[in-house]
Amino acid sequence: MADTTASDWVEEDRRSARLLAAITRPAGTRLRNAAAWFFGFLILGYAAWISDILSGKLLAGLPKLAGALAMMLVPAGFEHLPEFLWALAETVAMAFLGTLLGATLALPLALLCARTTLPIRVLQFGFRRISDTLRGLDHLIWALVFVRAIGLGPLAGIFAIALVDIGTLSKLYAEAIDNAKKGAVEGVRASGGTWLDSFSLGILPQVLPNMLSVTLYMWESNTRSATILGIVGAGGIGYQLADRLRVYEFGQASLIIILIIGTVYLIDMLSSTLRARLIGMQGSKH
Amino acid sequence: MTSLRRASAGAVALLAMIMFSLHVSQIDLARLVAGIPKITDFLSALTPPLRLSTLWTDMAEWYWGWAKWLQLLWTTLNMALFGTAIGTLLGGLLSFVASRNLGTPAPVVFTVRRILEIARTVPDLVWALVFLFAFGLGPLAGVLAIAIHTLGAQGKLFAEANENIDKHPIEGVRSCGGSWFDEIAIGVVPQVLPNYVSYALWRFEINVRSATIIGFVGAGGIGMELYDSLSLNYYDDAGAILLIVLVTVMLIDLVSEWTRSRIAGTAAAKH
Numbered sequence: 048m049a050d051t052t053a054s055d056w057v058e059e060d061r062r063s064a065r066l067l068a069a070i071t072r073p074a075g076t077r078l079r080n081a082a083a084w085f086f087g088f089l090i091l092g093y094a095a096w097i098s099d100i101l102s103g104k105l106l107a108g109l110p111k112l113a114g115a116l117a118m119m120l121v122p123a124g125f126e127h128l129p130e131f132l133w134a135l136a137e138t139v140a141m142a143f144l145g146t147l148l149g150a151t152l153a154l155p156l157a158l159l160c161a162r163t164t165l166p167i168r169v170l171q172f173g174f175r176r177i178s179d180t181l182r183g184l185d186h187l188i189w190a191l192v193f194v195r196a197i198g199l200g201p202l203a204g205i206f207a208i209a210l211v212d213i214g215t216l217s218k219l220y221a222e223a224i225d226n227a228k229k230g231a232v233e234g235v236r237a238s239g240g241t242w243l244d245s246f247s248l249g250i251l252p253q254v255l256p257n258m259l260s261v262t263l264y265m266w267e268s269n270t271r272s273a274t275i276l277g278i279v280g281a282g283g284i285g286y287q288l289a290d291r292l293r294v295y296e297f298g299q300a301s302l303i304i305i306l307i308i309g310t311v312y313l314i315d316m317l318s319s320t321l322r323a324r325l326i327g328m329q330g331s332k333h
Numbered sequence: 334m335t336s337l338r339r340a341s342a343g344a345v346a347l348l349a350m351i352m353f354s355l356h357v358s359q360i361d362l363a364r365l366v367a368g369i370p371k372i373t374d375f376l377s378a379l380t381p382p383l384r385l386s387t388l389w390t391d392m393a394e395w396y397w398g399w400a401k402w403l404q405l406l407w408t409t410l411n412m413a414l415f416g417t418a419i420g421t422l423l424g425g426l427l428s429f430v431a432s433r434n435l436g437t438p439a440p441v442v443f444t445v446r447r448i449l450e451i452a453r454t455v456p457d458l459v460w461a462l463v464f465l466f467a468f469g470l471g472p473l474a475g476v477l478a479i480a481i482h483t484l485g486a487q488g489k490l491f492a493e494a495n496e497n498i499d500k501h502p503i504e505g506v507r508s509c510g511g512s513w514f515d516e517i518a519i520g521v522v523p524q525v526l527p528n529y530v531s532y533a534l535w536r537f538e539i540n541v542r543s544a545t546i547i548g549f550v551g552a553g554g555i556g557m558e559l560y561d562s563l564s565l566n567y568y569d570d571a572g573a574i575l576l577i578v579l580v581t582v583m584l585i586d587l588v589s590e591w592t593r594s595r596i597a598g599t600a601a602a603k604h
Contacts, residue, residue, distance in 0.1 A: 094415035097408055098476040099553070104468050112467035119463075133357075140354035147351070148365075183579045187458070187546045188559070192575075195563050196375035197368045201358035205365075206372060275456045279549055282358065289550070292462040300463075308454050 115297050122305055123298030124291075131287060131303055135310050137201055138283035142273040142314075145205045146266040149212025156213060157220030163232070164224060164246060178221075181214030186272045190281040201282030208269050208276075219261045223254040256325045263325075267318040274307045379572030395573055402555065402577055409554035410581075412476045413544040417537045420483025424449070425529060427484070428491030429517050435495065435503075436513065446492075453485025457543050461552040472553030479540050479547065487532060494528040495521060531596055534589045541585045545578050 072080070095101055124131075158164045159174040186207050193203035232249035240248065277285025284307060291300040355361065383391045396402075430437045431445040457478045464474035503520035511519065548556025555574060562570040 091415065091418050094411040094418070097411040097472070098415045099471055099473040100415065100476060102473070104471075104473050108464075108468035108473075112464065115463055115466055136357045140357040143350055143354045144358065144360070179583065180579065183582050184575070185542050185546050187549065188575070188578070191549060191560065191563060192375070192379075192571075193372060197371045202360055202364060202368055205358070205360070206368060271456075275458050278458060278462075288459060289462060292459070292466070295466055297463075300459075304455060304459065311454070 115295075118297035119301040119304075121298050122302035124296065124302050127299065128302075131284065131306055134277070134284040134287050135306055138273045138277070138285070139270060139310065139314065141201045141204045141276070141281075141283050142208060142266060142269040145208025145273070146212055146262065146269050148205065148209035150216055150262045150265070152209065153213045153216035153220055156217035157224060158246070160217055160221035161224040163227065163229070163250065175218075175221075178214050178217045182211050182218070183214070184211070186211050186269075186276060187279060190276045191279045194280045199280045199282075204273060204276040204281035204283060207281060208273065212265055212269065216262065216265060220254075220258055223257045223261075224250055227253040260322045260325050263318045263322050267315055270314045271311055274311070375568075378568045379575065381569045381572075395569055398570065398573070402558065402574060405555040405558050406577060406581060408472055409544045409548075409556070410541065412472050412479060412547075412554055413537060413540040416476045416479030416544070417483055417533060417540045420480040421487050421529070421533045421536065423480075424484040424487030425491050427488045428495055429521070431488055431492040432495035434498075434500065435517070435521065445488075449485045449488040449492075451485070452481050453489065455482075457482035458547060458550060461547050461550050465551060470551045470553075475544065475547040475552030475554060478552065479543055482543070483536055483540060487536060490532050491525070491529060494525045494532075498524045527596055531593050534593050534596075538586055538589045542582055545582070 071077075156174060156178060160171060160178055162171065165171045165174070189207035189210050190204055193206050197203055197206070227250045231253065232245045235245040235249040273283055273285075275285045275288075277283040277287070278289040280286065284303060288300055288303045288307070291297075291303065381391065381395050383395070427445055427449065429435055430441055431449060433439075433442055460478035460481050461474050464477050468474045468477070498521060502524065503516045506516045506520045544554050544556075545559075546556050548554040548558070549560045551557060555578065559571060559574045559578070562568075562574065
């Protein structure tokens with residue numbers, strides 16, 4: 048290092064300047080990025096203002112929030128446990144019956160939405176839009192509407208779950224049907240089978256494990272959704288939860304939330320065990 | 334033989350579950366069937382008579398409150414946007430301390446993961462009910478509920494993305510003497526950014542739906558108006574709002590799906 052001269056330093060300096068220029072972005076890009084960030088923040092600031100974040104309410108409410116959360120740390124209301132467990136059973140039943148009803152009705156709609164089973168493009172387009180509309184609105188919106196139509200209770204929740212499921216499952220079933228290998232269908236047709244034969248013998252055996260698996264998955268997801276349907280009066284544990292929260296019984300609400308999480312966890316485990324078995328069965332066939 | 338036995342065991346279990354469910358929810362087939370015409374009647378009550386000859390005036394009459402509804406829809410969309418942005422940002426920051434491969438001590442990873450779990454397992458509507466107590470009626474409670482739920486979901490998804498990265502860039506930054514923050518900013522973020530953007534858009538879709546229903550409990554947006562119009566038996570109004578919500582949700586889904594497929598396309602082209 049002793050023979051380093053001033054000119055070496057200058058050379059080194061030039062080299063690093065070139066290197067810096069090579070790895071930094073040109074001024075135009077930098078300007079554009081800065082503008083994008085600026086407008087991004089502007090939009091977010093506007094959204095924050097519209098959402099009431101910037102008013103003093105946020106700061107003013109924080110101590111109350113801390114109090115509520117502290118109360119939730121201590122679950123209470125164990126004397127109501129039988130009532131809560133019954134409501135939970137109702138939630139599980141609602142999710143199950145809704146999924147079953149939805150899956151049953153989704154099958155015929157799926158046949159009308161799939162290219163393989165309904166080759167008429169215009170009709171297929173129409174049925175797909177029906178399917179889109181059904182899953183376009185959330186469970187809770189349908190539940191709110193159905194509570195007005197048929198009264199308080201689990202029936203409104205069952206219909207709400209079923210309706211959204213018809214939309215979701217018909218789409219998933221139709222995709223499974225369209226992804227099935229066509230060879231079997233042609234085979235059944237060639238040996239003189241009807242349209243129904245070609246579906247039940249050619250397609251159904253191929254897609255059944257997949258269809259059962261997505262249905263189980265929907266059951267799982269519907270159990271989660273069903274826990275809050277009671278908030279609008281459509282049966283189940285959600286009613287108790289909303290009720291306790293509205294009278295600021297945070298300890299009891301906390302107990303209900305713990306029960307809900309436990310139930311959802313159990314259903315998840317059951318469903319994923321069953322799905323793993325289905326996939327295992329499908330795997331062993333091939 | 335075993336498959337037959339397995340199938341019949343499945344059938345028995347299914348039947349038992351059906352019987353149990355019908356018993357618990359106190360529903361029989363007759364009530365189920367009797368409910369269907371009530372629903373169709375109600376759904377038709379949600380739309381006023383629309384005649385083709387006077388379609389324009391009929392529609393104008395139906396949508397008499399369009400200015401108010403569009404304003405509420407605008408609030409709803411902004412709630413979804415801000416909730417998604419702040420939840421994604423905080424969830425993203427927490428994801429670095431919730432990833433096992435970035436040098437965070439195991440107890441911290443465990444704790445942060447449990448916090449994220451609570452944030453996303455409690456439905457946003459329930460968070461909204463808690464926040465209503467603290468902040469009163471209005472969009473503030475709703476947007477915070479959406480943000481908390483988003484934080485939990487994104488924290489988990491982002492942590493999973495972080496754990497699946499190539500670790501060589503991190504080692505590179507470390508060997509040049511970079512700090513932990515340099516490792517994250519230069520070694521991790523560029524690898525996972527397309528994932529983050531895609532998850533954020535997807536979450537925005539979900540949150541638009543959430544923002545429309547969060548008003549049912551009084552937490553702002555168009556859901557509050559829908560709830561009120563149904564409570565007051567203004568069926569035409571409820572129908573009009575439902576249609577607005579449906580069209581909005583479908584449009585947002587379409588745009589977001591298109592954007593996500595483009596991002597996925599450019600990400601794939603780079604590799």
